[in-house]
Amino acid sequence: MSFSPNPLSLSVPDAAFDSWLRDSGYLEILDQRTSDLHRHSSAPAAAAPTRPTPAAAAPLATGFFISLFSRMGTLLSIFTLNPFAKLSAADFSGPTPSWTSGFVGFFESYSFPSSPAQARLRVHENAKRYARNYASLFVLFFVCTLYQMPLALLGLISCLALWDVVKFCGDRWGLDKYPVLWQCLVRIAQCVTVIILLFCNFQMAIFCALGIGYTGMILHAAFRKLTLTKPPAAVSRK
DSSP states (O other): OOOOSOTTTTTSOHHHHHHHHHHHTOHHHHHHHHHHHHHHHTHHHHTSOSSOOHHHHHHHHHHHHHHHHHHHHHHHHHTTSOTTTTOOGGGGTSOOOOIIIIIIOOGGGBOOOSSHHHHHHHHHHHHHHTHHHHHHHHHHHHHHHHHHOHHHHHHHHHHHHHHHHHHHHHHHHTGGGOHHHHHHHHHHHHHHHHHHHHHTTHHHHHHHHHHHHHHHHHHHHHHBOOOOOSOOOOOOOO
16 A cells, blocks of 8 residues: 655654554555655656756766666675574464465565665565465475486485384384394484485485575565555554
């Protein structure tokens, strides 16, 4: 929704007003307000004449490159953020947001972050809101990677079968009564597991799945606007 400039600007500075919005839980309004302020600040450049004079061409070109480098800096800053900084176990225990209207949204649900601060706000908040969606995507990417790397999938199945055999032998022969022998068997199984996974290049499958999943998550969280999911906590009135 459109948010007008600070209505309390005569008595409350913008920084204090933004801080109040953040502390009160109005993150969606804060995100929209940041985009609106950036759009208003760049409006004079968009209203320039279609045929600028040679004297005005240099400032226009300078403004274009400043805007370009600013966007590049914002894009690079996205990959320096830690999207897991504010995650907690409670974020994975709630219901999964809708994949269509909630997670994906519509075309107008996305916009380029106007500053690294807005990108940080979106990444931290969207990571909490869509934690279960991102976890499902990580699993999906991992399964697809194993499908594309049959040797890694075979190695994983072999390791699971190996540990089933170890557990079966321990129960069959009562190795829990012989702790030293049981520990030796477990250590041998661990060494064999590491050798199998390295030989099957399983670590590359994990690296590919994590790399693709993390890149998709960080870009989606940074470009996805904060939309209202539930009313913020009511502010107490004296």
